[in-house]
Amino acid sequence: MKKKIMAGILAAMMTVSMTACGQRAAENAETTAPEEAAETTEAADDNAEEASSEEAAADSDVEYIKNKGKLIVGITDFAPMDYKDDNGEWIGYDADLAKKVAESLGVEAEFVEIDWDNKILELDNKSIDVVWNGMTLTNEVTNSMECTKPYLNNAQVVVVSADQADSVKTEEDAAGLSYAVEAGSAGEQVATEKGFDFISVTSQADALMEVQAGTSGACIIDLLMAGAMIGEGTSYPDLTHTVELTTEEYGIGCRKGSDLAAYINDQLKAMYDDGSLLEIAGTYGVQDAVIDQK
Known part of the structure; x- marks a missing residue:
């Protein structure tokens, strides 16, 4: 129990x-x-x-660049736009402007020499973020890139040895010459359009060397480059430019649809308004070619 x-x-x-x-x-x-x-x-x-x-x-390319901490600028060695000083640092009108824009983004500018003929591919592959190197706003460029507003005036000019200058005063005179032109450049485009006899080389500097060496009778390069690279006191004192074949404008190229182009436009306008853009232009002797950014 x-x-x-x-x-x-x-x-x-x-x-x-x-x-x-x-x-x-x-x-x-x-x-x-x-x-x-x-x-x-x-x-x-x-x-x-x-x-x-x-x-x-x-x-957003702007945010992409901020996040990675650098603005990669595609260039060629092209005075007075982009070239190296005695210390091996990239300087020039375009180089200095690119550094200012990079600073406004809070990043560093990194300059990469590219094959000018492959500039669009370099952009699309994100090997570079911007093409900033005295680039003429051709139809090919504006159709393939998101471009800024024009910021410099330019022309394509015929360069010959000084002792031939008197015989090359018109486009008709120029038509009988053999040329060296940079591949993918506005110079190559105008030579093609006008039916000139030409060879394509890697850079405008190489085109000048062809004329200096006598392997080409003439070359077609940018007027702004001619002003800095040929004539008395330069590396090519025996060369001169004669006929202007075109008038054109420079722009800066970004990836198609990129917001970076509009950002650069705003920065160039701010620099134009505060006078720093013209001050930089004066350093490199291109102040007369600057286009009003207002």
């Missing part, structure tokens, strides 16, 4: 204990469920914000 009474007591105690445990578990679930839900919601919000930030950076 005693055994039966004890068994009943033990069973009752176990029932009470299990009920209490169930109540505590329910209370704990009620307490932790909102906390866990809040943490899950917060984590989801953080992930969504991060994804949104990454998506914005993917859509």
